[in-house]
Amino acid sequence: MKRARNFSAGPAILPESVLEKVQSEMLSYRDSGMSVMEMSHRSSLFEEIISDAEQLLRELMNIPEGYKVLxxxxxxSLQFSMIPMNLGKGGKVGYINSGSWAKKAISEAKILKVPNMEVLASSEEDNFTYIPEIPETDEAYDYIHITTNNTIEGTAFQTIPRFVNAPIVADMSSNILSNRYDVNDFGxxxxxxQKNIGPAGLTIVIVKEDLIQTENKLPSMLDYRTHIKNDSLYNTPPSFSIYVAKLVFEWLKDLGGVEAMVKMNEEKAGLLYRTIEESDLFSSPVAVNSRSLTNIPFVTGNKDLDAKFVKEATSLGFLNLKGHRSVGGMRASIYNAFPYEGVKELTEFMKAFEAKEGKFK
Amino acid sequence: MKRARNFSAGPAILPESVLEKVQSEMLSYRDSGMSVMEMSHRSSLFEEIISDAEQLLRELMNIPEGYKVLxxxxxxSLQFSMIPMNLGKGGKVGYINSGSWAKKAISEAKILKVPNMEVLASSEEDNFTYIPEIPETDEAYDYIHITTNNTIEGTAFQTIPRFVNAPIVADMSSNILSNRYDVNDFGxxxxxxQKNIGPAGLTIVIVKEDLIQTENKLPSMLDYRTHIKNDSLYNTPPSFSIYVAKLVFEWLKDLGGVEAMVKMNEEKAGLLYRTIEESDLFSSPVAVNSRSLTNIPFVTGNKDLDAKFVKEATSLGFLNLKGHRSVGGMRASIYNAFPYEGVKELTEFMKAFEAKEGKFK
Ligand SMILES: Cc1ncc(COP(=O)(O)O)c(C=O)c1O
Ligand SMILES: Cc1ncc(COP(=O)(O)O)c(C=O)c1O
Ligand SMILES: [Mg+2]
Ligand SMILES: [Mg+2]
Ligand SMILES: [Mg+2]
Ligand SMILES: [Mg+2]
Known part of the structure; x- marks a missing residue:
């Protein structure tokens, strides 16, 4: 069974050993005679899975007490709305407009008519090709929202801004567990x-409990307090996805945790960025000081040649290299589970393609 | 690999052939070199899966044009809130309080301060042991909410009420595709x-499009119109669960569709109800004219004996027979995928248990 070189931005490649484990347990998890898909979420077998998953994530990210994992x-996308509902206390809230997903977060806050909303910085006028400079402030905000890694544009915050009176809320969808972060820097x-953790349909929230508003009664499912009180078992959780996540966390821990992963990701991304830099055909649209470890766009500057590259790559088994429709060009998403070997093969193909086609640029 | 007799109320047993298919495609779906878990939801492979799933459900339930499938x-549980948000137009709304889940739906509508809410009928005073009589009305309601099958209490509507000016909204979580329904009877x-369709984390909504309110701007994720406009691909859907659902729909169609399933379910439930009726030890707490095909509670009338029954059953591989904590006793959930053979074995065990323990009642 040949596995693809799958550069999808999400849902994305998962560790082969995890898939094999899932496969082997499909009809009977630990001799229970049931698939995890078939297990009551109130069963002790499943309760062990979800509590192991939480414990492993706490270990991997070094999550302090006082923070709840949901x-x-x-x-x-639902968090774009749940965050203002749960953390908004009528004070100011700030957003950094660093990419297409940040922009969606902003527009959902607007739909909720969040009072006192400010966009504190933006790189939209430059097509989000860099992380904008964030002004210092000691004013109080209920929260300031950032997107640590902008999946579509391939930019990432290199340092997390700190404010005295404003907890940072971070959309970490595309680089959670891929970059080194201190959870204490975040509210x-x-x-x-569906990028670094498991199947789509599961959303992880890590929240400092004392930031949650207690004034407004929210729909139960949209209220963090409901899920905190019930250990994420208020209603039927996406249990199978939680099980796969647990296996991914185990895989990650076995490989040496986030530290080891960052090293591998730096090697993978380093190789690809170097190839792009050294190439006369390919270039990166992203400012050098803003580059992502996990999502790496590149272009030839010629749309037809981009399309030709993607087509030939696809026929060779390098899948999902087409850039997001809003950006064009190519994008290689190389999350934790993407192997170094695959990046190496891609760079070799890029060189071969350049040797053959570079002159037609 | 011995499979359990899994009577779980949800997540619940799935067809063995579906699990085997999922297993065989785990590392490479149709020679793609990718698991469905790893596939971009924008890929043509996945788009085929979701559109096949919709098509199959439309066929199985005979869903008319004008109804959207989401x-x-x-x-x-999230629908308890999304329904009043999306269908409430400021007119009256009605609820039938027929069980614990219906009650939760009511309490979520209250949280939203839905104006003009009326509970039109209730059997709560009698522990929800029957479906309450529903008063006729020709007054206008934005909708009237019913729970076709009350999972916890084991009751089901035997006929769907019809009103001239009030579309019926139905929570069909525990008997969709298990009972015969005409979609035209519902708004x-x-x-x-996670009962009759696939893994938890996927929710099916079938909605008559012209009932949706267009006055209020809702958070995008909570707005049916968002999902209609984007064919359920506004954001990353629970793609793997949709894939399993598709396989379950295929399995169901191969077996002869809902008609065939109803026949099998009547045989399974008939056998169990007969056994309960004929027993001096076991009895059903549910009124004869309100009984569910899919969730069948029974009791000995003696808590210790109930516990003993559940314990012995468990040791023999009859799993999850314990009744819901709010009701006690036993409950056998026998959804579409639960085999007749398993019900037969249970009834034989019930008889053996009665022969041995009946005198201690
Ligand atoms: C940074 C970021 N935020 C939000 C989203 C939206 O996530 P979802 O599809 O789970 O709603 C994505 C999806 O790719 C993303 O990359
Ligand atoms: C009839 C009914 N409605 C609602 C629910 C809640 O469903 P969920 O856990 O998917 O929110 C259940 C769960 O068992 C149910 O049986
Ligand atoms: Mg982005
Ligand atoms: Mg270059
Ligand atoms: Mg109920
Ligand atoms: Mg009896």
Whole structure:
């Protein structure tokens, strides 16, 4: 069974050993005679899975006490609304407009008519090709929202801004567990699972409990307090996705945790960025000081040649290299589970393609 | 690999052939070199899966034009809030309080301060042991909400009420595709997938498009119009669960569709109800004219004996027979995928247990 070189931005490649484990347990998890898909979420077998998953994530990210870990549904997109509902206390809220997803977060806050919303910095006028400079402030904000890694544009915050009176809320969908972060720098971290963690349909929220508003009664499913009180088992959770996430966390831990992963990701991304830099055909649209470790766009500057590259790459088994429709060109998403070997093969193909086609640029 | 007799109320047993298919495609779906878990939801491979899933469901339920089929996240519990948000137009709304889940739907509508809400009928005073009589009305309601099958209490509507000026909204979580229904009798049908359809984390909504309100701007993820406009691909859907659902729909169609399933379910439930009726030890707490085909509670009338029954059953591989904590006793959930043979074995065990323990009642 030949596995693809799958550069998808999400849902994305998962560790082969995890898929093999899932496969082997499909009809009977630990001799239970049931698939995890078939297990009551109130069973002791499943309760062990979800509590192991939480414990492993706490270990991997070094999550301090006072922070709750929630396993939710709805994707990162539902968090765009749940965050203002749960953390907004009528004070100011700030947003950094660093990419297409940040912009969606902003527009959802607007739909909720969040009072006192400010966009504190933006790189939209330059097509989000860099992380904008964030002004210092000691004013109080209920929260300031950032997108640590901008999946579509391939930019990432290199340092997390700190404010005295404003907790940082971070959409970490596309680089959770891929970059080194100190959870203490954040009031809330959220991420859709479908890039670095597991199947789509699971959303991780890590929230400092004392930031949550207690004034407004919210729909139960949209209220973090509901899920905190019920250990993410208020209603039926996306149990199978949580099980796969647990296996991914185990895989990650076995490989040496986030530290080891960052090293590998730096090697993978380093190789690809070097190839792009050294090439006369390919270039990066992203400012050098803003580059992502996980999502790496590149272009030839010629749309037809881009299309030709993607087509030939696809026929060779390098899948999903087409850039997002809003950006064009190519994008290689190389999350934790993407092997170094695959990046190496891609760079070799890029060189071969350049030797053959570079002159037609 | 011995498979359990899994009577779980949800997540629940799935067809063995579906699990085997999922297993065989785990590392490479149709020679793609990718698991469905790893596939971009914008890929043609996945688009085929979701559109096949919709097509199959439309066929199985005979869903008329004018009704949209949505694949959402958040469980049936999130629909308790999305329904009043999306169908409430400021007119009256009615609820039938027929069980614990119906009651939750009511309490979520209250949280939203839905104006003009009326509970039109209730059997709560009698522990929800029957479906309450529903008063006729020709007054206008934005909708009237019913729970076709009350999972916890084991009751089901035997006929769907019809009103001239009030579309019926139905929580069909625990008997969608298990009972015979005419979609035309409903304005909206919703169901969590984890009983009759697939893994938890997927919610099906079938909605008559012209009932949706257009006055209020809602958070995008909570707005049916968002998902209609984007064919359930506004954000990353629970793609793997949709894939499993598709396989379950195929399995169901191969077996002869809902008609065939109803016949099998009547045989399974008939056998169990007969056994309960004929027994001096076991009895059903549910009124004869309100009984569910899919969730069948029974009791000995003696808590210790109930516990003993559940314990011995468990040791013999009859799993998850313990009744819901709010009701006690036993409950056998026998959804579409639960085999007749398993019900037969259970009834034989019940008889053996009665022969041995009946005298201690
Ligand atoms: C940074 C970021 N935020 C949010 C989203 C939206 O996530 P979801 O599809 O889970 O709603 C994505 C999806 O790719 C993303 O990359
Ligand atoms: C009839 C009914 N409605 C709603 C629910 C809640 O569903 P979920 O857990 O998907 O939110 C259930 C769950 O068992 C149910 O049986
Ligand atoms: Mg972006
Ligand atoms: Mg270059
Ligand atoms: Mg109920
Ligand atoms: Mg009896």
């Amino acid at each position: 396993f939710l549904q709805g994707g990162a 809330l971290i959220y991420a859709g699972a | 694949f959402l996240q958040g469980g049936a 909206l049908i919703y169901a969590g997938a």
